Amino acid sequence: MYTIKRAAEQLGISESTLRAWERRYGVGATQRTESGYRLYDGRDLQALGLMRALIDEGWPAQAAAEEMRRRMSSDDRRPAPVHTGATDGDDTAALIRIAAALDAPALGTLLDQQFSAASFEAVADRWLLPALHALGVAWKDQQITVAGEHMVAHAITRRLSAAYDAAGDNLMAPRLLIGLPPGARHELGLLAFATAARRAGLSTIYLGADVPTSEWITAATTGAVGDVACAVLAAPTEADSSAVRETADALRAARPDLLVAVGGSAQEFAPPWCVKLGHHVGPGAALLAERLAVRPA
Incomplete structure (x- = not known):
């Protein structure tokens, strides 16, 4: 309070x-x-x-x-987004067309429609994260340019950052460090999770992308944040998995009491003792809140 x-x-x-x-x-x-x-x-x-x-x-x-x-x-009451005749698949296709055309006004309209249609967690899990994956595939297939992909990514980053700030930080709750291991840079899914974690009543310190292992240790052991209860890493791709393992093991050595949780597409490559958050930000945040609620002080 x-x-x-x-x-x-x-x-x-x-x-x-x-x-x-x-x-x-x-x-x-x-x-x-x-x-x-x-x-x-x-x-x-x-x-x-x-x-x-x-x-x-x-x-x-x-x-x-x-x-x-x-x-x-x-918020959290409607089981599905309300669309004007469009499906999530239609909106994903629209996102790719918008990126290809560099149509910023249309992008704003589409994001307004999606984020006003249901709870943050429902939009992130049902549409946003799958749409971002589809956008990445479209970029690899050269359906969109780097400029188009960047336009969408920056617009979504702004939306997620605003939602993260609006969620507020419950400083009385267990505190999380949230970030990517060294070399990992795909942070939109992680920022969506950080927002869901705040909305689940947790306190968060968002470190962002490409955090050196030594800085993770400093953040977890510095007196100012010594009450950190959990470190949340993500492995967006299999290429990030070795950095996740290295960082998780280093955190365990520095803070044996620290809960370490891992999300992302390649989370199965994390050390077996880590908490695996699954592939949806809403249930993942709820799982972590439950684990921390029963964790000894």
Whole structure:
């Protein structure tokens, strides 16, 4: 739980703005102490972060509050995305056509449609990650150029980064280090997982791509982050598997108590003692939250 001061720090919003939003739009803390002080949980921060993101995009505050409520109320409730006559396969094909044409406005429209249709986890697992795989195949087959692939990747990175920030960081929860081993650079799936982990109530430190093994050890053992409970690596390709094994073994040697989890397409090549997260970010984040909830302090 967060006080208003901590919530404001996490969100980058002043305390007076938080009070004003609660007074004017009914958006804010859902709990109070016996003395009447506001307490914010992870979902409160997620809602407020989403409202701030909408305002930053140019939405009027009242409209942003209403849109935030619409998205939060539908989150995790709809079993499938609502499309206007299109299937996920159609939208994947559309993504490849958009990349080939370097059509940035159409890309924005497609991403808006997808990310507003269902929960973040459902969109990531059912459409986004399979679509990115298809995009990679299209690039290898020379259906799209490097420029087209980069245009899509950067647009999706921005969307995922915004969702990651909007999810908020529950500093009272078990903390994760999340990153790629040295030499690995395909981080969109990992960033999607990091977002799902925050939405599952975990605290995260996102290290990003191509992190040297020595830096993993420093991050896991430095006093400032000594409460790290788990390191999450990804093996996006089989070529990354040796770096994953090296980094996982080094982490185990430096911090025998540290839980090490691995995701990605080549996760089966990770050491057998690592937790395998599977190939879907939603269930993987939920699995890790369950494991850490019962892990001895």
